[in-house]
Amino acid sequence: xxxxxxxxxxxxxxxxxxxxxxxVELDNGRRTRREIVCHxxxxxxxxxxPDGRFVFVRQLRKAIxxxxxxxxxxxxxxxxxxxxxxxxxxxxxxGYAVKALVPLGFIFTAPGFCTERIFLFYAELTGGGAVxxxxxxxxxxxxxxxxxxxxxxxxxxxxxxxxxxxxGMFQNIExxxx
Amino acid sequence: xxxxxxxxxxxxxxxxxxxxxxxVELDNGRRTRREIVCHxxxxxxxxxxPDGRFVFVRQLRKAIxxxxxxxxxxxxxxxxxxxxxxxxxxxxxxGYAVKALVPLGFIFTAPGFCTERIFLFYAELTGGGAVxxxxxxxxxxxxxxxxxxxxxxxxxxxxxxxxxxxxGMFQNIExxxx
Numbered sequence: 001x002x003x004x005x006x007x008x009x010x011x012x013x014x015x016x017x018x019x020x021x022x023x024v025e026l027d028n029g030r031r032t033r034r035e036i037v038c039h040x041x042x043x044x045x046x047x048x049x050p051d052g053r054f055v056f057v058r059q060l061r062k063a064i065x066x067x068x069x070x071x072x073x074x075x076x077x078x079x080x081x082x083x084x085x086x087x088x089x090x091x092x093x094x095g096y097a098v099k100a101l102v103p104l105g106f107i108f109t110a111p112g113f114c115t116e117r118i119f120l121f122y123a124e125l126t127g128g129g130a131v132x133x134x135x136x137x138x139x140x141x142x143x144x145x146x147x148x149x150x151x152x153x154x155x156x157x158x159x160x161x162x163x164x165x166x167x168g169m170f171q172n173i174e175x176x177x178x
Numbered sequence: 179x180x181x182x183x184x185x186x187x188x189x190x191x192x193x194x195x196x197x198x199x200x201x202v203e204l205d206n207g208r209r210t211r212r213e214i215v216c217h218x219x220x221x222x223x224x225x226x227x228p229d230g231r232f233v234f235v236r237q238l239r240k241a242i243x244x245x246x247x248x249x250x251x252x253x254x255x256x257x258x259x260x261x262x263x264x265x266x267x268x269x270x271x272x273g274y275a276v277k278a279l280v281p282l283g284f285i286f287t288a289p290g291f292c293t294e295r296i297f298l299f300y301a302e303l304t305g306g307g308a309v310x311x312x313x314x315x316x317x318x319x320x321x322x323x324x325x326x327x328x329x330x331x332x333x334x335x336x337x338x339x340x341x342x343x344x345x346g347m348f349q350n351i352e353x354x355x356x
Binding site: 001003011014015016019021026027028030033035036039042060061062064067070075105106107109110112113114115116135136138153154156158159160161162164165167169172 | 336
């Protein structure tokens with residue numbers, strides 16, 4: 001399968017996002033239009049506090065006008081590796097430091113129309129001190145033990161896609177452990 | 179937590195997406211900018227073929243310039259319920275019909291900057307005939323038994339966020355079954 005780009009036009013260039021409108025040609029010769037959001041990419045971390053509990057954030061998300069329970073996550077800055085971004089987000093959003101960081105893989109959040117790729121990690125945390133949040137974000141740290149997390153999951157209260165992916169990938173590595 | 183909208187400006191209105199730039203005021207009085215992609219919403223279905231295998235599609239995704247293994251999914255049409263959309267997408271993309279449809283919940287794919295909400299379902303399928311794909315999409319149906327699916331998952335080859343969420347939610351209802 002292929003989709004040849006016939007033309008591409010940038011219709012928006014913002015601080016975070018860019019938006020391109022493409023004309024493409026499919027293998028059957030048909031031409032169609034694609035509206036594509038360009039995003040710099042992000043990381044998300046399935047994290048474990050020193051006491052063994054999982055670390056989440058509850059964050060107000062303006063796009064959906066509600067608070068959401070999510071894994072720790074954030075957008076990559078220019079030139080920043082996924083690993084460095086993960087360590088920075090843990091420090092800023094939770095106040096912990098990363099003791100061990102295990103790459104889990106990556107996901108595309110909305111591949112039908114958006115370039116965003118999120119690198120996922122499992123992290124074991126240490127320390128714990130003052131948080132240093134992005135001044136443009138409002139969030140609270142939430143610590144849950146495995147039973148509490150599973151109860152929230154089973155009552156349908158996990159509504160963030162990357163959090164589901166991080167949990168799935170974490171379970172894969174858990175299964176490999178002695 | 180709240181974020182009061184101070185101003186909102188529509189900077190793009192496309193066939194699928196709209197893009198708004200907002201100025202918002204946080205609880206601490208600070209003002210900041212939000213770039214928000216408006217999407218009509220979608221459905222995704224964890225589906226089981228008559229022979230018991232799980233049903234996926236392998237689809238070319240222009241935004242990421244690669245093929246992706248995904249659950250059956252699609253964008254909701256104007257006025258279409260999630261249930262009707264799920265039945266239509268199963269028919270169009272796989273050629274099967276829906277025998278039983280169980281709502282699993284919903285997810286937000288990119289709540290930091292996008293309104294998209296995906297309603298997830300579990301479906302048991304029947305029949306099987308000619309597919310009737312959207313002429314603007316290129317995809318192949320992929321049937322996998324549970325062992326094949328788990329092998330793909332454990333080698334990190336599941337890169338689609340909604341597919342992870344559908345699997346997680348399906349496991350929840352599986353655990354409730356006799």
